[in-house]
Amino acid sequence: MNRKIITIVIVLMSVALIGIIGVQILWISNALKVKEEQFDQNAHEAIKNAIARLETNETLIQISKQLNNTSDISANTFVIGEDTIISAVGLIDLPGGLPGSDSGGQDYLKKMTDTLKSGKFTSQTINDTAEKNKSLELPGEVQSMADVKKKLSQNMDKLGVVFQKMLVEIKNDDDPLSRLDLKNLRDILENELNDYGIGLDFEYAIVTDSLMDSVAVRSENFSDGFLDSKYNISLFPNDVFRKDDSLIVHFKGKQQFIYKSIVWILAGSLTFTLVILITFSITIYIILRQKKISEIKSDFINNMTHEFKTPIATISLAADSIMNPKTLDKRDSILYFTKIIKEENKRMNSQVETVLQMALLERHELAMNLQHINVSACVESVFENMKIQVREKSGEIKLVNNATNDHLFVDETHFKNVINNLIDNANKYSDGKPDITITTGNFGNSWVLSVEDKGIGMTRDVQKKIFEKFYREATGNIHNVKGFGLGLSYVKEIVEKFSGTVSVQSEPGKGSIFIVSLPLSHDQG
Structure with missing residues (x-):
């Protein structure tokens, strides 16, 4: 595989890997966005439900109070001051809709509101108000309390709740907090949030328009920085008289909660992406290594x-010389050329043996x-x-034997080959006159x-590769140093077979030192 094809393969694989990682990032980003939108929706619904529960609790409390105060009156009446009124009065089924749907209705509703606030509401008030609002086209003349009761009994189920709200709103117009169950507010919020799977700690505050949009009530750790929270829900949304009172909730650790909700998806995505990345890296490594x-x-x-x-050329020349008629009669020449043939044959045999040994x-x-x-x-x-x-x-070559204990458990032939290869390597890679020192200890x-030699030395990069099979320092197509690049690889393999180690220290231009360390034998005999 040539360099161009390898480059194309690596580029294509890199583009594919980057694309996969990009898609994964986009998918995770979208998943987080969906989870956040789902969280926001659930949080709003839970807070709205909590407000609805507060509103229901408020209605039940007001009804309970009225019933406790009117044990001798019909259950469908409420006490306002010293007089009694029927619960749905003021919301008579009018042809034009509820009071307040037009200018006449608005006057009628205002009159009733002012009367309710004053605490002086009687049956005569109904008749007086009706007489002054004939433009409302009431169904028939309202002449007595009996007519009112008859009409109200027909609309009690539908209109009673609305009027109850009006009464409560009017009575608590100046103090909206009196309508809230503040003691149980946190518990109600927590229960509703838990029902929607939101188990986060939170802080809350109530902002009312009666206090000019200031915080009326806040939880212990609620700060002003939380006022811009997106979880700002209007209080009592079903009130007839709408106000700007609101409940603000701030969640702690929201982002961590959202990340935690997709932790397994995120972990799986990252794991598979990492597997692809590792596979890609291994593939590239194998391609480059094979190259x-x-x-x-x-x-x-x-x-x-x-x-x-x-050696083949040398053997061929020696054989031709022996066959030359001028040489056939010269015994000494024949012996000389025969010796050359034998030495070259021995050299070739040694080289073949080296290759075979490395294969084994x-x-x-x-x-x-x-x-x-x-x-x-040895x-x-x-x-x-x-x-x-x-x-x-x-x-020059010197031997300094400082070893006092020299008994090892080794194969003698391969041990000699190791020493021979190291000295031969020092001799080959020495410019000019070799200067080699062999030391034991x-x-x-x-x-x-x-x-140790004072030869050409080698760089750190070459030192890392010098013990690899077939490796030779690049010198172009120059064969001034003979060999297959197997000598040092053979040395390393044999030394490790003897449970030893081999290392090299070298600097370019200053020479090299090869160090072999072998464990001593326990048998000293």
Whole structure:
């Protein structure tokens, strides 16, 4: 997969992911808006119901008071001052509608209101008022109390409640708070709100026009800043004489309550969005990693081709030289070319073996012959063999053996390969004359080996990748350093098989230090 296709795939996936996240955000925003509208609607309905209950309680209280004060009078009468009146008087069924529907009705209603307020209302008042308001076209002449009673009895059920309200409103016109059950106001509000699923703490206040729109009653923690609350409902909306008295409610923690109402939806949405995001990230990571692996493998194949091409060409030249008639009679020349063929064949075999060993390590099938050995002797053996290669480049190599305890439980062959790969790596990546120092020692319960060179060094980014399979520092298509990029990966795998660790310290231009730490063997023999 080339870079252009990968870029297109990543862009398309990114756009899709951003779109999904955008839709989720929009959906959550709309859900919150709907929940808030539902909360507002339920809150208004609950407050209205509470006000209706207050109004009903007020009516029942007034009726109870009137009944208690008129035990010797009909249950359909109320006491106003020292006189008695019939409860629905003043709301006689008129052809033009209720009193107050026209100018004559308004005069009639005003006359009755003034009379009620004065506390002097009698049957004569009805006749006098009716005589002065003939333009109202009353059904028949109202000459006596008996006529009034007859008419009222026909309209009692329909008109009684309205007149009761008028009486209460007129009597409490100057003190609207006397109509409210203030002691139970909070309980009534709380019960109604709970019925609508609103279990929030709240504060309330009552604002009356009789006090010039000032707060008449407020709960303990109600502040003036709450007066602009949207939950402002008129008190006694069914009154005949409408006023601007209102009940204001402020809810604490409203937003948290709304968020809590969709917490599971919100959590589910965020969870699935996070899953999509993680999946997207993993997918991108796998695509980029596969691309990187593909590039590394391509580089590995190129290196392998180059590494095999050189010995193959050398073997071919040596074979041609042996077959040359001029060489057939020269035993020394034949032996020389034969030795070259054998060395190159050994080199190729070593390279193939390295690749096979890494394949076995990757499949966890590499056989290990672990035993207790003296590793100092192994280090000296490898040191003597690698000394020749270093000195071929006119370099110097030193061994400093400071270890007092050098018995480890390892596979001797693979242990020697580890030491050989580290020294060979130091020799390859040294400009000019190599300068290599090998040091051994003990640190706690570990045996420590360090291989230090004064070569080209490496950056921190390269240090993070140096132990990956097939990795080689990018140098273009230059093969001045031989290898497949498997040496250090092999070192790391083998050291970890021995329950040890390997690390590197390096600075560009100053060289590198590779440190191997292995646990000491319990068997000292």
